Amino acid sequence: MQGEFEFSAWVPALPEIFLALASMALLVAGAFIGNKGTRVVCYAALWSIAVTALILIGRDWGRSLVPGGMFVMDSFAGLTKLMILAGLFAVVAMSIRYLHQEQINRFEFPVLVMFAGLGMMLMVSANDMLSLYVALELQSLALYVLAAFHRDTAYSAEAGIKYFVLGAISSGMLLFGISLIYGFAGSTNFDMIAHRLEDMEAIRLPILVGLVFVLVGLAFKISAVPFHMWTPDVYQGAPTAVTTLFALVPKVAAMALLIRVLFGPFAAMAPDWGQIVTLLAVASMIVGAFAALGQENIKRLMAFSSISHMGYALIGVIVADEGGVGSVMLYLLIYMVMTAGVFAVILSMRRDNLAVESIGDLAGLARTRPFVAFAMAALLFSMAGVPPLAGFFGKFFIFVEAVDAGYYVLAVLGVLTSVVAAYYYLRIVKVMFFDESAEPFDPNKSLSGRAVLFVAALFVLTFIAWPQPVISIAYDASKALFIQ
Amino acid sequence: MIEFPVLSLMTFLPLLGALFIMTVRGDGEEAARNVRHVALYTSLFTLALAVYTVGRFDETEAGFQFVEYYEWIPSIGVAWHMGIDGISLLFVLLAALLTPVCIVASWESIRVRVHEFMAAFLILETLVIGTFCALDSVLFYVFFEGSLIPMFLIIGIWGGPRRIYASYKFFLYTFLGSVFMLIALIVLFLEKGTTSIPELLDDPVGRDLQMWLWLAFLASFAVKLPMSPVHTWLPDAHVEAPTAGSVFLAGILLKIGGYGFLRFSLPMFPEASQHFMPLVFTLSVFAIIYTSLVALVQKDMKKLIAYSSVAHMGFVTLGIFSASVEGVQGAIFQMLSHGLISGALFLCVGVLYDRLHTRELGAYGGIVNNMPRYATLFMIFMLGSVALPGTSGFVGEFLTLLGAFEVSTLFGTLGATGVILGAAYMLVLYRRVVFGPVTNPEAAKMRDVNDRELVVLVPMALLVLVLGIFPGLVMHRIAPSVELLVSRYEAGIHQSGQDAVAPEVSNAR
Numbered sequence: 001m002q003g004e005f006e007f008s009a010w011v012p013a014l015p016e017i018f019l020a021l022a023s024m025a026l027l028v029a030g031a032f033i034g035n036k037g038t039r040v041v042c043y044a045a046l047w048s049i050a051v052t053a054l055i056l057i058g059r060d061w062g063r064s065l066v067p068g069g070m071f072v073m074d075s076f077a078g079l080t081k082l083m084i085l086a087g088l089f090a091v092v093a094m095s096i097r098y099l100h101q102e103q104i105n106r107f108e109f110p111v112l113v114m115f116a117g118l119g120m121m122l123m124v125s126a127n128d129m130l131s132l133y134v135a136l137e138l139q140s141l142a143l144y145v146l147a148a149f150h151r152d153t154a155y156s157a158e159a160g161i162k163y164f165v166l167g168a169i170s171s172g173m174l175l176f177g178i179s180l181i182y183g184f185a186g187s188t189n190f191d192m193i194a195h196r197l198e199d200m201e202a203i204r205l206p207i208l209v210g211l212v213f214v215l216v217g218l219a220f221k222i223s224a225v226p227f228h229m230w231t232p233d234v235y236q237g238a239p240t241a242v243t244t245l246f247a248l249v250p251k252v253a254a255m256a257l258l259i260r261v262l263f264g265p266f267a268a269m270a271p272d273w274g275q276i277v278t279l280l281a282v283a284s285m286i287v288g289a290f291a292a293l294g295q296e297n298i299k300r301l302m303a304f305s306s307i308s309h310m311g312y313a314l315i316g317v318i319v320a321d322e323g324g325v326g327s328v329m330l331y332l333l334i335y336m337v338m339t340a341g342v343f344a345v346i347l348s349m350r351r352d353n354l355a356v357e358s359i360g361d362l363a364g365l366a367r368t369r370p371f372v373a374f375a376m377a378a379l380l381f382s383m384a385g386v387p388p389l390a391g392f393f394g395k396f397f398i399f400v401e402a403v404d405a406g407y408y409v410l411a412v413l414g415v416l417t418s419v420v421a422a423y424y425y426l427r428i429v430k431v432m433f434f435d436e437s438a439e440p441f442d443p444n445k446s447l448s449g450r451a452v453l454f455v456a457a458l459f460v461l462t463f464i465a466w467p468q469p470v471i472s473i474a475y476d477a478s479k480a481l482f483i484q
Numbered sequence: 485m486i487e488f489p490v491l492s493l494m495t496f497l498p499l500l501g502a503l504f505i506m507t508v509r510g511d512g513e514e515a516a517r518n519v520r521h522v523a524l525y526t527s528l529f530t531l532a533l534a535v536y537t538v539g540r541f542d543e544t545e546a547g548f549q550f551v552e553y554y555e556w557i558p559s560i561g562v563a564w565h566m567g568i569d570g571i572s573l574l575f576v577l578l579a580a581l582l583t584p585v586c587i588v589a590s591w592e593s594i595r596v597r598v599h600e601f602m603a604a605f606l607i608l609e610t611l612v613i614g615t616f617c618a619l620d621s622v623l624f625y626v627f628f629e630g631s632l633i634p635m636f637l638i639i640g641i642w643g644g645p646r647r648i649y650a651s652y653k654f655f656l657y658t659f660l661g662s663v664f665m666l667i668a669l670i671v672l673f674l675e676k677g678t679t680s681i682p683e684l685l686d687d688p689v690g691r692d693l694q695m696w697l698w699l700a701f702l703a704s705f706a707v708k709l710p711m712s713p714v715h716t717w718l719p720d721a722h723v724e725a726p727t728a729g730s731v732f733l734a735g736i737l738l739k740i741g742g743y744g745f746l747r748f749s750l751p752m753f754p755e756a757s758q759h760f761m762p763l764v765f766t767l768s769v770f771a772i773i774y775t776s777l778v779a780l781v782q783k784d785m786k787k788l789i790a791y792s793s794v795a796h797m798g799f800v801t802l803g804i805f806s807a808s809v810e811g812v813q814g815a816i817f818q819m820l821s822h823g824l825i826s827g828a829l830f831l832c833v834g835v836l837y838d839r840l841h842t843r844e845l846g847a848y849g850g851i852v853n854n855m856p857r858y859a860t861l862f863m864i865f866m867l868g869s870v871a872l873p874g875t876s877g878f879v880g881e882f883l884t885l886l887g888a889f890e891v892s893t894l895f896g897t898l899g900a901t902g903v904i905l906g907a908a909y910m911l912v913l914y915r916r917v918v919f920g921p922v923t924n925p926e927a928a929k930m931r932d933v934n935d936r937e938l939v940v941l942v943p944m945a946l947l948v949l950v951l952g953i954f955p956g957l958v959m960h961r962i963a964p965s966v967e968l969l970v971s972r973y974e975a976g977i978h979q980s981g982q983d984a985v986a987p988e989v990s991n992a993r
Contacts, residue, residue: 366597366600366641370600381633386629386630386632386633386659387625387626387627387629387630388626388627388630392626392629396622396666396670399666399667399670400560400670400673400674403667403670403671403674404674408667408671411667411670412664412667415663415664415666415667416660416663418663419656419659419660419663422655422656422659423652423656426636426652426655426656429636429637430640430648430651430652433637433640433641434640434641434647434648434651464626467556467557468555468556468557468558468559471557471559472559475559
């Protein structure tokens with residue numbers, strides 16, 4: 001670690017370095033141009049994200065560490081980062097018009113999204129408890145501000161405060177857990193912790209106590225029940241563009257981080273943490289399914305829907321082998337695409353230039369906007385896991401892995417809650433297709449919103465035709481975690 | 485002769501038609517007419533392909549024919565694997581036959597959102613034909629479950645006043661049943677390492693596992709068929725669905741349940757089938773007697789026919805799980821015949837509904853005076869439903885009862901009472917609607933069936949009679965496959981029996 005600074009050793013982190021520099025440059029530029037330049041900053045942010053993705057794609061995805069061992073790059077991180085960047089791109093692209101319509105077009109928005117994205121990319125590459133914590137805080141702080149971005153409305157401010165207070169508590173727990181683990185393992189480095197755990201049986205129990213706290217902190221980020229309380233309020237209160245971000249990206253990053261922590265340093269303790277994750281998964285599936293039944297606000301409903309999706313994904317984590325992680329990655333990939341499409345529709349729900357958010361507002365969409373309604377119905381059926389749509393395959397692979405590992409009860413519970421969840425997805429379809437038309441929405445002028453919806457609908461509809469490439473990408477990426 | 489993928493073509497042709505329909509713009513009458521024609525020609529062309537397949541089908545061959553195999557998800561060995569044998573052949577034909585019938589039947593009665601209706605129907609046809617042709621269990625599930633979506637929309641958009649309740653009930657009931665099958669399919673896949681149905685058929689799994697899997701499949705197919713006591717979605721769905729929806733539901737979708745029993749439960753889990761036979765027989769007989777009695781007191785014509793469907797499906801399960809050649813042949817025949825007859829009966833109700841907009845029995849009476857042609861056609865279907873010898877209904881019920889008697893005189897006798905009850909409710913229906921005093925002056929002014937309705941009803945009536953007089957037309961096509969199925973079942977039973985006594989035999993020697 002001492003000696004000369006050698007740039008080539010830092011190349012594995014090149015995408016993050018570029019994104020960090022670009023974010024700071026845009027922050028400075030924005031400060032000079034002011035809010036009238038928001039649109040320019042947004043476009044610059046899009047370019048930065050795209051270039052970051054290109055750098056990432058151009059890199060070798062083999063496992064490599066940067067000096068100090070705090071940052072690891074492998075194909076698992078590579079795929080997750082690509083998903084994160086794609087999510088960021090979609091969010092920024094779709095919010096340009098939204099920010100203008102809601103009169104919150106401040107240049108900080110794209111910059112904060114980029115900082116949050118940077119935090120998330122560092123999270124999935126964390127190889128040390130400290131880099132994990134710093135990365136997690138970087139993304140969280142950016143997200144707290146974003147949740148309160150529409151600061152003139154009470155809802156948004158409330159969402160920001162609520163998210164911040166609860167997030168701070170979870171960070172505290174995480175940090176407490178990390179300190180316990182450090183105290184007993186004598187290191188914060190993932191590889192070192194793994195070694196110590198293998199060498200010394202005696203420290204497993206105290207480390208488990210620390211791991212529980214770390215898991216609580218991470219469960220908060222993926223909003224697994226019982227640490228989900230913030231999710232519905234923040235989803236509903238935050239500006240819709242920010243909710244889109246919340247639904248799309250941090251979930252994926254936090255889930256990837258969870259996987260990295262559990263399968264990296266604590267792989268040897270799989271039976272121990274498996275019980276905790278089982279509890280989280282079961283509770284998330286059940287609460288996510290039942291609590292959503294009575295929701296009228298579509299953003300709130302999507303919050304519960306995302307909780308239940310995280311429950312399914314956690315089943316793959318419990319399986320604790322290569323196939324299990326592969327199925328989680330596949331599930332997250334499909335989940336991201338579906339969610340992006342649904343939020344593209346939610347963003348376009350405006351009447352008389354005001355955003356509307358209740359499910360009833362979608363009434364008769366099949367008459368006023370047949371193609372949007374058709375695409376939305378496909379996405380919702382896909383979320384419910386009805387074949388032949390993509391969402392079915394996500395669930396199918398999760399259940400295959402669960403049954404393969406002998407978790408029959410989890411699989412049965414999973415399919416049963418998916419039937420309950422099907423009800424609320426059907427309810428939206430019912431409102432769109434069966435109910436009498438309400439007043440039509442304002443014409444959707446957002447080209448990017450329409451493009452996202454189109455791509456997402458096309459993906460869920462045609463996934464069945466050629467599923468193997470996507471499945472292979474997800475499964476191959478997860479192999480990186482299991483190379484010793 | 486170059487093999488061309490006739491099954492895939494038959495499966496996807498309706499989907500192509502549906503995609504084409506969705507690109508037709510405009511809401512006017514002109515556009516609607518074009519859409520109807522596109523849908524009709526697509527379905528007729530599919531029917532032609534189905535007839536061609538039946539013609540080319542080798543009747544002496546018991547295994548799968550027209551097999552297509554393409555890699556689909558190679559990482560887990562799931563393939564695009566299609567093929568038909570004697571069991572599925574005629575269901576495919578039935579599906580291809582009823583789709584144009586449904587399209588013609590909704591020619592005038594569907595006036596709103598014609599595009600979506602026709603597209604939904606063609607997509608439904610794709611999924612149903614795919615279900616019958618699939619030779620891969622995952623592929624089967626995809627098609628099987630996928631058919632919920634278009635049917636949900638058909639009931640929900642074009643249905644009657646309680647359509648929303650009925651569509652939810654239909655979807656959630658069937659979804660709940662079939663997710664258990666999904667788990668069972670996954671277990672089967674992991675146990676055997678393959679999803680190919682022919683391979684799964686070759687080698688049954690162990691006895692204990694069979695029991696669980698059989699129950700999981702029962703959950704799915706019993707809801708779909710439906711068997712009592714999980715039939716309650718059916719009357720609601722039938723009553724609220726538009727005429728064409730009822731026809732397709734009764735004619736095809738219910739048959740997928742029976743087909744599933746024949747394709748999966750009986751040959752793959754022979755020991756479990758034998759073990760649970762008393763359960764199935766009890767449920768079947770219960771369904772036959774109970775739903776017949778319920779049908780007897782119905783005031784809504786569609787509901788009456790819906791309950792009669794449940795009763796008729798009771799015969800099907802009796803026949804299938806008697807596991808004899810006669811019983812299984814009878815079950816298949818009964819399903820085909822019921823597909824025609826109940827479909828036609830729903831069309832007959834639709835004819836009246838289009839004129840008077842009520843399905844109440846009491847609103848009609850004495851219409852034989854002003855609708856003689858209608859009365860004649862209705863009579864043929866009514867008698868077919870009663871299972872009068874000479875109609876197709878008789879052959880199926882006779883054979884399934886024969887199969888049931890071979891197993892148990894008690895269940896056979898109880899099942900046979902259903903024939904009497906069936907005659908009771910159908911004759912009551914016919915007498916009150918067609919004969920009797922004219923109670924409603926509106927009903928007395930109704931026009932007789934028009935040409936469009938005749939085009940649909942007459943061929944179906946002829947088919948009912950032809951199949952009743954020459955059942956061999958069906959029988960010799962299905963016989964080899966059914967014999968193979970039954971021999972597989974018996975081998976499975978025998979195998980386990982031998983395992984149990986094997987030590988003794990070796991000691992004796």
